[in-house]
Amino acid sequence: MNIFLERLRRCISPDKSLTCLIALLCPVVLTFIGLVVLASASLSFYRSESLFFRQLFWLLISLIFFLIGAFLDLDFVRRHIAKILVAFSVLLILVLIPGIGRSVNGSRRWISIAGINFQVSEFAKIVLIMWLANYISLARGEIKLFVRGMVKPFAVAACTSGLILLEPDYGTAILLGGVSISLLFLYGVRIFYIVGAVVAALISVSVLIFFNPVRMHRILAFMDIDSNKLGGAYQLWQGILGFASGGLWGNGVGNGKQQLVYLPEAHTDFILPILGEEFGSVAVVFVLALYLTFSITCIVQAMRIKSTYHSAISCGIALLVAYQVIINVGVVCGLLPTKGMVLPFISYGGSNLLAIYLMLGILLNCFLFDQNFSTKAE
Secondary structure, eight states, X not given: OHHHHHHHHHHTSHHHHHHHHHHHHHHHHHHHHHHHHHHHHTTTOTTHHHHHHHHHXXXXXXXXXXXXXXXXXXXXXXXXXHHHHHXXXXXXXXXXXXXXXXXXXTEEEEEEETTEEEEHHHHHHHHHHHHHHHHHHHTGGGTTSHIIIIIHHHHHHHHHHHHXXXXXXXXXXXXXXXXXHHHHHHTTOOHHHHHHHHHHHHHHHHHHHHTXXXXXXXXXXXXXXXXXXXXXXXXXHHHHHHHHHHTTTOSOTTOOSIIIIISTTTTTTTHHHXXXXXXXXXXXXXXXXXXXXXXXHHHHHHHHOSOHHXXXXXXXXXXXXXXXHHHHHHHHTTSSOOOOOOOTTTSOOHHHHHHHHHHHHHHHHHHTOOGGGOSSOO
16 A cells, blocks of 8 residues: 555656656547547448447456556566466467467467457567566676677567467567567667677568568569559558548548448558548647657656666567557558558557557556665666
């Protein structure tokens, strides 16, 4: 109880209140925008009403996950993070087994528990970030060494990303690899080692894409959108039409056409074009400004935290959100090949919403951390 009251006091203290307010307000506004888009779509799209109420249900559950993250004993997690990572690695393997893992649209990413689909990779991202944060804090004095600073953490990150890659989920694997490499760089790994790791990762992913006909077809369609707008680039083309149709101020609530039957999976990874079509480019710029404000504020605050462990966790979460937004926006704007990456806080999806609010709670937990509460000195 004393720790709870002390953290509450720190939350309203002048030096922390603005950061906490931004870290909370931006996600709340983004989540509200996502609900508005789904509610708007329900006026014309037969599935959207049920999607709206499902998302509302998951949001209520997400608030519980947020509180769990906010008051989680991070030192307890730290002591057992290796075991937790192994457990999630086993779950990622189970996802790949037919009869256990559930396949949707050719990808095996879910485990069904009591009729509810659970996407393991969404929570594996959090676990890997916390493992890396713990490793960085323990190896702080040797982080510039090749084996200790690069090979060991990169090998663990590569194994986790590799299991996700086998689902196959190239987008999440690349996202997790990018966040892992960025964390290692920010906390002292030599740039020479980072460049080598990036080159090796790019070569590996390129080879896998080359020998995967589905992914290769997506790349070729992406390189010539106009010729493939009725084929492999159909979804991207319809998304671009949505942006163009909305113009500066949009066509109005419920007046979007792309969400009818033209744009597949409009409520997940291509929800931004729906927002642009109905509410205009102004709304899209506003949403991107919220993401930018959230990410910059959280990264700056993360670098001010004295504890390397808590600093690396919060920085990793902020980078994860930022990179996920960059990938999603790059895809829907035609700058990156289609990857199926959802937009944080806005896109429909239970696992994603639970995971992102759990991370938000952990983020605030780190911001309000005080070394007097730590059971393990660094």
